[in-house]
Amino acid sequence: MMCKALSVSESGFYKWLRNRNKPKPWQKLLELMHKILEQAEDNVNYRVERMQLALEQMGVKKSYSTVKRAMQKGNLLHESRGSPDGLTKADKKALRPANII
Numbered sequence: 001m002m003c004k005a006l007s008v009s010e011s012g013f014y015k016w017l018r019n020r021n022k023p024k025p026w027q028k029l030l031e032l033m034h035k036i037l038e039q040a041e042d043n044v045n046y047r048v049e050r051m052q053l054a055l056e057q058m059g060v061k062k063s064y065s066t067v068k069r070a071m072q073k074g075n076l077l078h079e080s081r082g083s084p085d086g087l088t089k090a091d092k093k094a095l096r097p098a099n100i101i
Contacts, residue, residue: 026070032060033076045078 003010023031036054037043046054052067071077 026066026073029055029060029062029066029070030074030076032058033070033074037076046076047078051076 003013032055033051036051036058037046043054048064048068048071051071052062052064055062055067068077
């Protein structure tokens with residue numbers, strides 16, 4: 001009667017009830033990432049590519065986007081310190097060179 005009132009199928013409710021305490025796949029992946037980070041103090045600033053490589057060395061093959069999403073949910077992503085390579089902005093106040101041709 002409650003499932004009908006809440007517009008939820010009975011099978012969907014029982015599936016949720018059965019699986020609600022099981023860890024999600026990204027949570028299992030996050031546990032592996034924390035194990036990798038605890039191995040050495042230099043591992044703390046791993047980026048997505050390096051974390052993906054470390055997971056592959058452990059035998060866990062996951063895509064770039066899956067690793068990135070799990071790292072975002074676990075607050076393991078760090079902002080890059082430098083500016084993008086080759087990016088220079090023109091100074092609008094600087095004088096243009098004279099046309100000598």
